[in-house]
Amino acid sequence: MKETPNYIKNLLLPNAKSPTGRRAWGIDLETVWLPFFTATNTMGDTAIPYDALGSPIRLAYDKDGGVKFSKAGRPITRVAKPIADSVTLIRQNFVAHLQQFAEQVATDKPKDYTKQAEMAVNAGRPIIAHDKVELERAIQLQVEEALRKAQEEAVHTPEQVKEPAKELVTA
Numbered sequence: 485m486k487e488t489p490n491y492i493k494n495l496l497l498p499n500a501k502s503p504t505g506r507r508a509w510g511i512d513l514e515t516v517w518l519p520f521f522t523a524t525n526t527m528g529d530t531a532i533p534y535d536a537l538g539s540p541i542r543l544a545y546d547k548d549g550g551v552k553f554s555k556a557g558r559p560i561t562r563v564a565k566p567i568a569d570s571v572t573l574i575r576q577n578f579v580a581h582l583q584q585f586a587e588q589v590a591t592d593k594p595k596d597y598t599k600q601a602e603m604a605v606n607a608g609r610p611i612i613a614h615d616k617v618e619l620e621r622a623i624q625l626q627v628e629e630a631l632r633k634a635q636e637e638a639v640h641t642p643e644q645v646k647e648p649a650k651e652l653v654t655a
Contacts, residue, residue, distance in 0.1 A: 492585055506541060508563050508571045513540055521570060536564040 506513045518537060524530040525537070544552040544560040552560040562568070590597040 489585075506561075506563070508568060509575050511571075513563065513567075517567060517571065521567065530570060532566045532570060536566040540564050540567050 505515065508517055511517060518540060521530060521532050522537060525532055540563060541561050542564050544562045546552050554560055563571070
């Protein structure tokens, strides 16, 4: 392996466009997935039903067939199953390609890959140490606050008069 493939390089380039519609796997449904799946249907690579592409957002239903509502009282919607299933497949394939690429680079350039990993670990050590100290400090403050509150409650709460233990009588 000599050069990084263009499709990997392109994944690393910034893109100023930021869609704000409904998302599937964090990617805009209307501007990315629907045009993509329409194109893959056109090319014969997928066979996503037209009703899924035409109505990609569906009401969610309870097991009894009634419309599902959130705790806030809004109806819950879902991405149509054929689209959601295709997005899941793409996600799984994407992960597999990322893993395959990393494995290939680690195999082809083991010294360089190991050096990169070691530099990352070394660069992360001071951050991990700092976070550990800050976490310990925050936990200590929480414990002290809890003890302070417990002591305040103990001072302000009248002691309960203990009743003598009742004698057990056998029948």
